[in-house]
Amino acid sequence: MSNTATVRNPWSDPETSSKMAVKALIPLLVTFILGTLCLQGFNLVFAQVGEDVGAPAQASLITAIPGLVLGIVCFIYGSLGDFVSLKKLVVVGLVTLFIGSIFGFVANFIFPANLWTVIIARVLQTAGEQVAGSAFLVVASKYLKPELKVVFFGLFTAGYQISASIGVFAAGILSSIAWQYLFLIPAVTIVFLPLLLKNLPDRQGDGEKIDWRGFLIFGLATAFLTLFFSYMAWWMLALAVVLFIGFGVYITKADKPFITVDFFKNTRWLCAIALILVFYFPQYIISPMFNAIGASVYGMTTTQVSMHIVFAFLVAAAFGICSGGIVGKLGIRVVLPIAGTLMAAGYIASGLAVNSGFIVLTLCACLYYAGQGLMYSPVVSTVLGTLSQDESGRGVGMNDLVMNVSPSIGIALFSGLMSAQAFSGFSVVGATGAAASYSNIFLLAGLVPILGLLVFFAFRKRIYAD
Structure with a gap:
């Protein structure tokens, strides 16, 4: 005769899950704020950075390429919240953000600054910090009590606006010292990892395989649509339309697409x-x-x-x-x-x-x-x-x-x-x-x-x- 112990999942109880969600949402919000602050800072000083790295004509790429990445990962991260562990997703995001921060500072402060090391670091930071923003919204929408949802959605937009205003001042101050220090601002968020591991759900969805093919088609379509409005190249719009049509056909034929026609x-x-x-x-x-x-x-x-x-x-x-x-x-x-x-x-x-x-x-x-x-x-x-x-x-x-x-x-x-x-x-x-x-x-x-x-x-x- 064997004894089986049933371990209760705290995320199945609305009261408990709401309390745990609040504990996770605060560090996620701080991470998002610091990441966005860094983004806004570079948006202000990218021309100066371009001059310093000897590539003033390509300076806009410092904001354009990370902006493109942001547009794609915003959708993918939020959607992945229905299929994969938020805990694992946030770990990957915080580690990526930390690596991008340290790499960006070391590669451009200790060593001679280079346009592509700046861009690579900003892409890593952008991809990492957006995990926090997407995870915040997924956790808030899934687990908070209805009366708390509007409160935390309000805090989220307030955090964005505060980070935008502080980012302008931070960039102005650091640009007169060394803009490379902007990279280090979000690096401190790695300290939130233990708290988030404790308070985020370990499993999402029903365990089905992730529809990477669907994500790839939709991601490419979104990328070319975003690029079109940056460069007004009509072939990009045409390719985006073809990819979106292809995606529509795909979700009608695929066995288990990440998003259905319904x-x-x-x-x-x-x-x-x-x-x-x-x-x-x-x-x-x-x-x-x-x-x-x-x-x-x-x-x-x-x-x-x-x-x-x-x-x-x-x-x-x-x-x-x-x-x-x-x-x-x-x-x-x-x-x-x-x-x-x-x-x-x-x-x-x-x-x-x-x-x-x-x-x-x-x-x-x-x-x-x-x-x-x-x-x-x-x-x-x-x-x-x-x-x-x-x-x-x-x-x-x-x-x-x-x-x-x-x-x-x-x-x-x-x-x-x-x-x-x-x-x-x-x-x-x-x-x-x-x-x-x-x-x-x-x-x-x-x-x-x-x-x-x-x-x-x-x-x-x-x-x-x-």
């Missing part, structure tokens, strides 16, 4: 993801627009502009932190349109105030970023609420993908309007030349969140149907 037949999810597609479309344009206005209209330097814009980042962080409590009191269906209204008002006010002084423009930017900080928690909760728990990892992956691709398309289109000085021949506020162009582009951007509000009110009954 996933895309979920009309509630399609309506909800459309909100992210529209609301996030103009997200990336405000910083370059303010830089352009500061330089051409007010004669300001980039540093002076950043000293103003940083307050808008802090407003976004504050609203992100408070968004969970606001959603808890007012509800998702009320807060989401409020956030969209603030975003639209910020852009429209900027268009009307282009000649009213840069402090007034900064206040308009704060209005937009208040909406952006408030938007993340309710819109992500809305989209993930249309999926089952077993699909939440792929839902996180698709969210990240749309949040990266949509604003990339937006910045490509709006940048073209900016460089062409489009709409400079007329102005509703009496501006002329470049100021008229920027005013009208802001007004055009303000129509996008209004379109998002129309989508929301048109489909909200369908999206929130039980």
Whole structure:
């Protein structure tokens, strides 16, 4: 006669799993913040780095290649959360982040700095730190109590905005000392490994083999789509379309694809993801627009502009932190349109105030970023609420993908309007030349969140149907 002991899985109990999830989410959030801080820092000083390594013409690759990697791994990591152990995924991510950090510093500080050692290190860091961001969202969506989800989604977007603002200052300070020290900022996150090993679930999914072929096809399609909006090479778009069509055929024929046709037949999810597609479309344009206005209209330097814009980042962080409590009191269906209204008002006010002084423009930017900080928690909760728990990892992956691709398309289109000085021949506020162009582009951007509000009110009954 044999005795069998049943070991209870703590992740099967909602109360226990929620408590363990909170313990894991804090170090994951700190890791994501430090990794994003490093990313934002290099985005600011990449031109200086290019000069220092003797390759100023190729300096943009320092941000472009890691940005491409980020766009791909955002989707893959989130989706893998439905199939593989989050514990193993995070171990690989933190170790990769640490190796990239140390390699980047040693190879470019101890030894002569080189463009490709910088790029390789940044790719390793980007691939590593995004594990923390994706794992955070998967754990929050799968294991937290419903009332805690909106709180931690709000903290996530607040963390991003805080890291963006600190990254600007850190890069400014370190660029005058040695930019190589930026590599070391996220290296400290390796100390979180024991805590994460203790508090992350060891197994995900049902033990099926990972559909690497499907991930490869979808990843390549996403890569070429992202590259197209960076370089506007039409053959890249054509290849992306062919690959996406091939992926569609593949998931109808494969035995066990990582994502099925039924996933895309979920009309509630399609309506909800459309909100992210529209609301996030103009997200990336405000910083370059303010830089352009500061330089051409007010004669300001980039540093002076950043000293103003940083307050808008802090407003976004504050609203992100408070968004969970606001959603808890007012509800998702009320807060989401409020956030969209603030975003639209910020852009429209900027268009009307282009000649009213840069402090007034900064206040308009704060209005937009208040909406952006408030938007993340309710819109992500809305989209993930249309999926089952077993699909939440792929839902996180698709969210990240749309949040990266949509604003990339937006910045490509709006940048073209900016460089062409489009709409400079007329102005509703009496501006002329470049100021008229920027005013009208802001007004055009303000129509996008209004379109998002129309989508929301048109489909909200369908999206929130039980």
